[in-house]
Amino acid sequence: MPLLETRGITVRFGGNTAVNDVSLTVEEGQITGLIGPNGAGKTTLFNTITGLQKPTSGRVLLDGADITRLSPAKRARRGMARTFQRLELFLSLSVRDNVRVAGDVLKVTGRRRRFDLDEETDRVLERTGLTDIAHKDVSDVPIGRARVVEVARALMTSPRVLLLDEPASGQTERETEAFAELLVGLAAEGLAICLVEHDLPLVMRLCSTIHVLDYGSLIASGTPQEVKESPEVIAAYIGTEEAA
């Protein structure tokens, strides 16, 4: 059974169908890519999976349970975490406090017994390579590393599935290298990662399965090689800046 599954998700905004009957799966211990040209519906689908957007029809399942009607907070308590395309950090707080604050989810739910918030914060900062800038205000941190702070904050909730919306955007090549290594390590520990990313070489390198959206519809799902060779995918990317 896949850890996360969408079944026939459709989202309409007035007459515009942003997501059209999308069924896909995200597996434990793997990095799954979700790509597509601008406006393809990736963020809308993410929002539907995490509960910020109500679908017009279709269902979202986590571990086989229907969570379509659950609030984002309840989904978080069941082990779903995400980052945002536009960073959603507390600018006046330090890196450490931005990460620490998310640990309350665990305290509230009691999903982890014998849980020391400070120890866990230090562990996550170390794991994500942020210890050296932990004391800095987030507003003084370059955007590439601020994206890692968002991931660290998501990890504080001990997620089972992590949804990342363009996490490499604004990162230097070196930051992306370290970031890729982090994601591979997290997946190896069993985390299910779903990655929306415009850096296609990165997606091709990291993902075992890639789903491709175009105008709201799923036009391909498969290995990087299968997706790269798909005539539908090639056609969808022709005329856009990103070459598949």
Ligand SMILES: Nc1ncnc2c1ncn2[C@@H]1O[C@H](COP(=O)(O)OP(=O)(O)OP(=O)(O)O)[C@@H](O)[C@H]1O
């Ligand atoms: N709240 C909204 N109200 C109306 N239309 C919306 C809304 N959110 C998204 N859309 C439309 O839905 C479609 C899909 O947008 P979405 O942002 O999900 O695409 P995307 O693949 O994430 O794009 P990008 O790669 O540019 O971030 C677009 O046509 C967009 O204009």
